[in-house]
Amino acid sequence: MEWYTTFAIILGSLIFLMMLGFPIFIAFTIINIVGIYFFWGGADGLMQLSHTIFSSISNFVLLPVPVFILMGELIARSGVFSFTIKTLDKWIGGLRGRLALLGVGSATIFAALSGSAQGTTAMLGSILLPEMYQRGYKRYFAVGSCFAGALAMIIPPSAFAVILGALAEVSIGKLLIGGIIPGLVLAFCYVAYIIIATRVDPNIAHDYSPQKYPWSDKIMSFVKYVLPFGSIMFLVTWLIFFGFCTPTESAVLGVAGSIILIACYGKLSLGIIKESFVNTVKITVMMFMILTGATAFGQLLAYTGASQGLCEFVVSYNLSPLVTVIIMQALFLILGCFMEQVSILMVTLPIFMPIVRSLDIDPLWFVILILLNMGVAMKSPPFGLTLFVMQGVAPKETTIRDIYLGATVFIICDVIGLLIVFLFPQLALFLPNFMKY
């Protein structure tokens, strides 16, 4: 069978099953069972699938995921953060869509604390969405602004960047540092969109008319509700940036700090802890079950030669370096809709990187573009890890349409950001060039 027939059959059936409304992990598993049975040699192949399922999630690198979800849950459920939001409201005043702006702002700051896009998205979604809905924001707009959580994998620290750098064989240190400015470019695109959108259609974010507060009140609530919260962020940032621990460890310390803070506000109760854990288990189980299916699915595509065939097809046309980069990045965008990020890298990089190097394209710049691209893959329907997180944390009335539409709008911002970094490589290379090696 030619690779494109295999590719079309496998991918077509997956999309069909997803559209029929099967739970995503079941849709993957159906394809895996049928595909492995036919391509990998019957029952032996199916037993191999059990081993793959084990390897896919018994992975220490995944620990920050539940831990950051837990941190977000604890802070959100205790109600501590809503005081913080109220305080910031008093200070910000009459800017339209300020909660969305606040979302992007917190995402950018929190991205510098967290190595996990899922964890950050979960935190933003569970804390900010109920507030935004309550104030009459359009649902897709509110949801979209929380997808800014994907910045966490672009702005260092980022567990994903380390894996990417290792697989692409570029300097990991430079890649991490190189993510800073492009991450800010994306944040800037989000802010620009929010400001323009709220100007064009004021109904998108109904803000209640801000009351005037005396300065003494503003300062008091700042000290009470913003400083302690900032101190947790500061504690975690400080630990990471000044060399005391890894992102995983900072996640754990962040949880400890949050529990202490919540206790100080007198909001800590067994009920809140239990509720937070129930929700953390929900999201973790959901994502991990999908990972079990997605990992085997990626292997199936690789084993049948379908993914390799696609890549080789794309590069078989001897195009100019820039066109090659555009086509490769477009391919990442497409693959990102259907596959899990690490599998994408494992399939494509062995074929792409030698070509990139032979065409004298700066590998670091190319890899930073991939990093931005994988930020899109996090939220591009139908398969995106933060999409699923969002579905897990968003308030009940959120429909799948709201989530997909919100993601799409912000994906457009991402693509604009990607184009900016593509047109001005110095944005990606400026900071790494300062490093001695």
Added chain:
Amino acid sequence: MGRKGIFDWIIDGLAYLGGILLGCAVVIKFCDIILRYFFNKPLTWDIEITEYILFAVAFFGAAWLLKVGGHVRIDVLDTMLSERGRTYLHLLHSAVGALVSIILSLMSFVAAAYSYRDGLKVVKIYTIGKYYFLLIISLGFFLLLVEFVRQFATGIRTLRNQSIEKGGE
């Protein structure tokens, strides 16, 4: 709805256990940090235990999450169907889901038996027979199977009620 059956106790209990294990993972990592910085005596087993916990949580919680409707899916088709069509669709979901679960539960069980026979191990600092983990996968899919069958039965009942209502109109 109504009273909790034995099966509910089992899957709720396992999900609960998953949550407790996750809590343990955080506490273990926390202890490791404290021991390392203040006593220069890091734990050596924290990583492997964490990996096992992450794995176990998924399969302890999978059936429970199915019960509470927490597994993500694309629900566009649901919104386009009539109530009766939706019931049929959900019957299809649970039937195929049950089929997938029975296959994986069986194959994982066989894989566990082979691993036991061959002495296959998971090797970290401590070595553990891999069949334990394959059995957990088998158990996880068995519970999913039972839950899918239950949902199928519920679907059939709903269908019958719908036709009675229709007959009554």
Added chain:
Amino acid sequence: SAPIILKAVTAFPKNHANNDTIQMFVDKINARCKGQLEIRWLGGPEVTAAFDQVNALKAGTIDMVLYYPFGYMKQLMPEAEAKGLTELAEWEERKSGAYELWEEIFAKRVNAKYLGRFHSLIPFMLYVNKKITKLEDFKGMKIRVMPLYVPFIKALGASPILIPPTDIHTAMERKVVDGFCWPRVGMTSWGLQEVTKYMLMPGFFQMEPATMINMDKWKQIPKDVQAIIMDTMKDMEYVATMRQMMIMEKEDSVRLKAGMEFIQLPPEEAKKFLKIVNDETWKFVIQSAPEYGPKLQKASSKKALPKGAFPWQ
């Protein structure tokens, strides 16, 4: 009749530095066995996760593993970790009796024909951020290790820490660990030279990649084709090692350029160091592999070489 197809994988991605000569090997065999046999290199861990490849080979889901660290086989082969402790190159092991032992072990434990090892004499090194001039200096250091190294790291008075390879960079940078063990090849592809100050000499152990074919599949291959495969393997072992040595030299220059220093333990301390490393680790390996362990230790030592087998003896 149609040629026999061998579906093959490697533990690392296709373009990884360790896979340097794999494509050459595959091409040579495919050319020499044209019409009778073809190796199809499907890819690396994206096809089957690295730790699962040995299971898949045993079950026959894949036919051949072209490059696979022995250590990854410990799950099925309690002897596996002994390979890296050898004092010999693979071509020497073929004369010392070690190769036959391994052939037997592979057939028994993983249902595979052991072909050989592409890379010989590439050592593991300790990379540290603290200057070490005597064994005393190890006291209280935190070293990132694989389980095999735990006994000797403890015997040196340091604390072993297990973290995944992806975390080593941050862990070194943030002083979560003071050092780590890694082969002298491949460390720079993780960017680790940026966060490391010293490479400690001497090195110890050897990199130990296995090449193997599922036994049932091997038996289907005609005798003359089997001979071609073995022949090509033996030739390529010299070529692959030579090329890997040159990669190692290039990596050394990258390390120096990044500002790393190579520190040499004084002769007496170096001797003590190697003794602890080898004795502690052999003790540990023999404990988990009482059947073959002592035989392997004997056959992997320089003394096991028959007199006059090689001009450098």
